[in-house]
Amino acid sequence: MAEYSKQRGAGVVIEALAKRYGEVEALAPTDLTVQSGEFFSLIGPSGSGKSTLLGCIAGFVPPSAGRILVNGADIVAVPPYRRNIGMVFQNYSLFPHMSVAENIAFPLRMRKLPPGEIAGRVERILSVVRLPGMGDRAPSQLSGGQQQRVALARAAVYDPPLLLMDEPLGALDKNLREEMQYEIKQFHRAIGATVLYVTHDQEEAATMSDRIAILNHGRIEQAGEPRALYEQPRNAFVASFLGDANLFEVRRVDGAIADRIAVETSDGLRLVATHAPVTVARLVACIRPEAIRLGNDPERTGETNVIDGVVADVVHAAGSVRTRVSVGDRLVTVRAATQRNVTGWRVGEAVRMAWHPRDTLLIPKE
Amino acid sequence: MARSVDAARPWTISRGHAWLLAAPLVFLAIFFLWPLARVVVRGFVDPALGLGNYARIFGDGPYLRVIWNTIETAAAVTAICLVVAYPVAYVMARARGAWLQIMAALIVIPLWTSVVIRSYAWMVVFQRRGVLNDLLLGLGLVDTPVRFLPGSIGVHVGMVHIMLPFMILPLVANMRGIDQTLLRAAEILGANPFNAFLRVFLPLSLPGINAGVALVFMTSLGFFITPALLGGPQHMMAAVLIEQQANVYLNWGLASALASTLLVVTLAIYLFYLRVTGGAAGTAIGR
Ligand SMILES: Nc1ncnc2c1ncn2[C@@H]1O[C@H](COP(=O)(O)OP(=O)(O)O)[C@@H](O)[C@H]1O
Ligand SMILES: [Mg+2]
Numbered sequence: 001m002a003e004y005s006k007q008r009g010a011g012v013v014i015e016a017l018a019k020r021y022g023e024v025e026a027l028a029p030t031d032l033t034v035q036s037g038e039f040f041s042l043i044g045p046s047g048s049g050k051s052t053l054l055g056c057i058a059g060f061v062p063p064s065a066g067r068i069l070v071n072g073a074d075i076v077a078v079p080p081y082r083r084n085i086g087m088v089f090q091n092y093s094l095f096p097h098m099s100v101a102e103n104i105a106f107p108l109r110m111r112k113l114p115p116g117e118i119a120g121r122v123e124r125i126l127s128v129v130r131l132p133g134m135g136d137r138a139p140s141q142l143s144g145g146q147q148q149r150v151a152l153a154r155a156a157v158y159d160p161p162l163l164l165m166d167e168p169l170g171a172l173d174k175n176l177r178e179e180m181q182y183e184i185k186q187f188h189r190a191i192g193a194t195v196l197y198v199t200h201d202q203e204e205a206a207t208m209s210d211r212i213a214i215l216n217h218g219r220i221e222q223a224g225e226p227r228a229l230y231e232q233p234r235n236a237f238v239a240s241f242l243g244d245a246n247l248f249e250v251r252r253v254d255g256a257i258a259d260r261i262a263v264e265t266s267d268g269l270r271l272v273a274t275h276a277p278v279t280v281a282r283l284v285a286c287i288r289p290e291a292i293r294l295g296n297d298p299e300r301t302g303e304t305n306v307i308d309g310v311v312a313d314v315v316h317a318a319g320s321v322r323t324r325v326s327v328g329d330r331l332v333t334v335r336a337a338t339q340r341n342v343t344g345w346r347v348g349e350a351v352r353m354a355w356h357p358r359d360t361l362l363i364p365k366e
Numbered sequence: 367m368a369r370s371v372d373a374a375r376p377w378t379i380s381r382g383h384a385w386l387l388a389a390p391l392v393f394l395a396i397f398f399l400w401p402l403a404r405v406v407v408r409g410f411v412d413p414a415l416g417l418g419n420y421a422r423i424f425g426d427g428p429y430l431r432v433i434w435n436t437i438e439t440a441a442a443v444t445a446i447c448l449v450v451a452y453p454v455a456y457v458m459a460r461a462r463g464a465w466l467q468i469m470a471a472l473i474v475i476p477l478w479t480s481v482v483i484r485s486y487a488w489m490v491v492f493q494r495r496g497v498l499n500d501l502l503l504g505l506g507l508v509d510t511p512v513r514f515l516p517g518s519i520g521v522h523v524g525m526v527h528i529m530l531p532f533m534i535l536p537l538v539a540n541m542r543g544i545d546q547t548l549l550r551a552a553e554i555l556g557a558n559p560f561n562a563f564l565r566v567f568l569p570l571s572l573p574g575i576n577a578g579v580a581l582v583f584m585t586s587l588g589f590f591i592t593p594a595l596l597g598g599p600q601h602m603m604a605a606v607l608i609e610q611q612a613n614v615y616l617n618w619g620l621a622s623a624l625a626s627t628l629l630v631v632t633l634a635i636y637l638f639y640l641r642v643t644g645g646a647a648g649t650a651i652g653r
Contacts, residue, residue, distance in 0.1 A: 058554050080553040081562075093551040097569045106565070110556035154555065 009037035009194030010071045010161035012057070017066030019052050026052040028219040029066065034196060034211075039188050041197045041205035043241070044215030050198045053215070054164050057196065059083050070162060081110070086155035086163040086193070090170045092147045094139040100150050101126075101135030107158045125153045128190060129183075145176045152184070156191050163191075166198045181208055202242050206230070214238050235364045236284040243288065246332050250283040250362065260304070260357060267328050272304045273360035282365040289335035291359035294323060294351055305355045307332070311345045325351055405622045406629075412619030419623035429607070433627060436604040437635075439518070439593075440586035443525045444533075447582050448575065450526070451533035455574070458534070459541035473531045481528055485595045488524045489515065492596070516598025524592040529585065533578040540574025576643050580636070587632050604628045 012034040019027040027049045034040045042050045055061030057068055059080030067074050075083055094103050101122050108118040126132050129149040139147055148168060155163060168184070169177045185208055188195050199205050205212050206226040213223035214237075222234040226242075233239035236247055248265040253276065255262060261273045263285060271285050287305075309325035309332065321344050324331045332353060345351055409419050423429040458469050476484065491497045492514040499511040514520055544567065552562040590605035597603060604624065612621035 058550075060550055060553075079558075080550070081556050081558050083554070084556075085554060087551070087554045089547055089551060091545075091547065093545065093547045095548060095552075095566055106552070106557075107555035110561060158556070 008161065009192055011036045012162060012194060012196070013067075013069040013072075014053075014057075015067040015069070017053070017056060017068060018064050019049075019056060019061060020064045025218050027056070027063075028217075030218075030220055032213060032220065032223065034194060037192055037194055038210045039185070039195045039197065039208060041199060041209040041212045042215060043199055043202055043205045043212060044221075045241070046200060048215040049218040050200075050215055051166055052218075054166050054196065054198055057162075058085060058087055058164055084158070084160050086158070086160035088148075088151050088155045088163070088165040088168045090167040092139070092144075092151045092171075094147055094150055094154070096139060098139075099135065100131070100137050100139060100142070103139065103150060104135075104154045104157050107154065111158060121157055125157045129153045129187070144172050145180060148172065148180060149183070152187060156187070156193065159191070159193075161193055163188075163193045163195045164198075165195065167200065168197075169199070169201075169204065177204070184208065206242070212242075214241055216241075230288075233286065233361070233363055235366055236286070237366075239284070239286040239361070239363060244333055244335070246287045246289065246292075248285040248287075249365070250285055253283070261362070263362065267330060269307060269327070271360050272357040273362045274358045276362040277364060280364040283362050284365045286361040286363055287332075287355060287359055289322070289333040292332070292334045292353050292355045294325075294334055294336070294345065294353060304357055305353075305360060307353045309351055309353060311347050311349045311351050313347060314344050316344070323351075325353060402629075406626050407622075408619055409623035409626045412622065419620045420627075422620060423623055423627060428602075429624065432602045432607045433604055433624075433631065435602065436587060436628070437631065439521060439525070439601075439603060440583050440589075443522060443529060443586045444579055444583040446522070446526050447529050447533040448579060451530060451537055451578065452571075452575075455534050455537035455541055458538045459544075473534055476527075477531055481591050482595075484528060485524050485592045488520060488527070488592075488596060492520045492523075515596060516600055518597070518601040520596035521593050521601050521603070524596050525586060525589055528592060529582045532581045532585065536577035536581065537571065537574040540571055540577070544570045572643075576639075580639060584632060584636065587628065 012032075014030060014032040016029040016031060017027065018025075018029040030053065042053060044050055052061055056063045057075075059075070059078065063076060066076075068076055070083075070085075094100075095106065098106065104122045104125060105118050108121060113121075122135060123132075126135060129152055131146060131149055131153070134142070134146070134150075139150065142150065151168070165184075169180050172180060181204055184195075184197075197205070197208065209226060211224060212226055212229055214221045214229065216237050222229055222238045229238060229242050233242065233245075239245045240247060248267065248269060248271065250263045251266045252264045253261065254264060254270075256276075259274050261276050263271050263273065263276075263283070265271060265285060273285065276283065307327055309327040312324045312326040312331055314324075315322045316338065319338055320335050321338055323334045323336075323345055325334060326332075334353060410416070412419075423433075454469075458466065461469060489496070493499075494511045494513065494515075496514075498514065499508075502508045502512065548566055548570070549562050552566045553559070557565060588605055589603060590609065593601060593603040594606045594609070597606065605628075608621045608624045608628070611617040611624065
């Protein structure tokens with residue numbers, strides 16, 4: 001990355017922000033704080049309110065209630081063109097009748113910068129996004145990845161302290177997406193702005209973000225660092241949305257001895273955990289696929305969760321093996337790193353699954 | 367200023383489908399090109415071989431004035447249509463559901479009524495004891511009825527009324543294709559609504575403007591019924607003059623020469639227009 005004058009990102013505080021479309025509650029009253037310079041992702045299924053939240057911050061969506069404070073000032077009444085926020089859209093939204101350089105110069109011209117300075121800035125940011133000398137091209141002459149980099153450059157060339165990105169990589173294929181994830185991270189480090197990033201891809205969010213908020217039905221289910229969300233999901237939705245999860249509904253808590261809590265699942269399995277929330281009526285047991293060890297040697301110390309099943313399918317993906325084991329009428333997913341000279345399991349083979357009680361997460365269903 | 371968005375060649379036809387054009391080409395050759403060629407030739411040979419007819423047209427007579435008046439009228443009608451149609455199209459392009467249906471119907475339904483009837487309707491409005499004069503007299507704005515007909519006001523109003531849909535429809539088609547997020551992008555980048563319109567929407571609507579302008583201007587040059595009914599000798603247009611020379615004075619040679627002149631003028635203006643707009647006028651219709 002070429003050198004770039006770094007600035008301080010804006011702190012964003014959202015207070016009881018809500019949006020209704022008639023009967024539809026696109027965004028329930030929501031509170032959120034994003035730190036200066038943070039890379040913060042909003043994830044959630046389609047229709048969960050991610051774009052609505054971003055649109056409120058950008059100024060395209062007038063909120064029904066609440067406040068949006070950027071560096072302490074409420075911007076709800078400020079029109080988009082005076083908010084000084086950068087935004088990258090999913091379909092790039094480059095102006096087709098302007099060249100790459102004209103696109104990037106557009107926000108600078110709107111700010112009435114002198115032509116000499118505009119040219120200098122455009123040139124500098126083109127080299128930051130590794131497109132030097134491409135200024136005269138038409139956007140349609142560029143590849144998808146290049147267009148996205150132009151969109152990034154255009155959104156950042158006027159040094160906005162806050163950058164919004166709404167599924168910016170949604171239109172790219174997987175390889176290019178991974179490359180661009182890396183570039184956006186680099187770019188974020190280079191410019192220092194606060195980034196609010198929307199994606200429906202939890203893996204993308206996990207690799208890129210300092211913190212993540214998971215939205216569902218217009219509310220934030222949980223916000224925190226990716227690892228915390230993965231290891232301590234607040235409920236079943238978060239557990240299943242972030243990474244793979246084997247979820248078992250808990251029918252009965254059988255009682256606790258020391259730090260061992262035994263539960264019975266609705267499919268009649270007996271599991272052991274170390275913690276359980278006290279006040280919650282309906283619980284779910286969540287076991288991550290990589291916590292489960294496959295073997296047919298039952299006597300292993302400490303692994304008091306043991307379930308027998310039959311291998312249903314085996315998939316070798318890059319670097320890992322995903323085995324699905326059928327237990328009764330459900331499938332349990334197990335993932336392990338591929339090991340050289342170790343053959344996987346065969347479909348139809350009887351197998352025993354075992355894991356440690358601390359890997360049985362008892363969490364609220366809702 | 368406007369870069370061609372896709373440089374794709376608009377005039378390519380896949381080879382396997384070329385034969386589909388055979389029938390219309392034969393039809394055009396027999397019923398259009400052949401008579402057209404005869405008209406052009408006749409302008410040079412009737413009543414005598416030579417440039418006599420053209421000498422008359424470009425001489426002192428009223429002919430050149432009529433051709434000039436035709437171009438002027440067509441240009442004015444086109445300009446008025448554009449100014450009136452652009453906001454209408456802008457609203458229509460954003461309308462959804464029932465509103466769109468209603469507006470589209472309001473524009474298309476007049477097309478079901480013949481031009482003759484609509485021109486007569488304007489006569490009812492503009493004549494000596496017509497709707498407009500009754501109104502002006504009733505309001506006390508004038509003491510005696512104003513003489514609108516025959517004359518240029520009636521011709522302009524009638525032609526604008528008839529041509530308006532042909533300006534609105536290509537504009538709407540074009541504007542509906544303009545990506546709304548481009549305007550949002552412009553705004554978040556710092557463009558106020560006026561600048562967003564001027565620098566993003568307007569340039570992107572140029573293909574629609576070009577299509578509408580070409581359509582309305584070319585059609586207006588050949589208008590016959592409306593100027594014939596509303597214009598009279600005070601506001602004569604080329605088609606009326608040609609008809610008169612052919613059917614009243616039986617000057618077939620002069621009529622042919624006039625028709626050829628009108629054709630050349632039309633072609634010249636069209637080619638000039640293509641140059642100015644970088645070929646966009648031809649491709650705009652297909653967008
Ligand atoms: N302009 C609108 N009019 C009515 N409903 C809308 C509008 N925009 C969004 N919604 C609704 O609000 C909810 C949230 O939408 P959105 O924020 O776009 O979700 P996401 O970006 O997470 O996919 C959805 O149920 C959607 O149907
Ligand atoms: Mg969205």
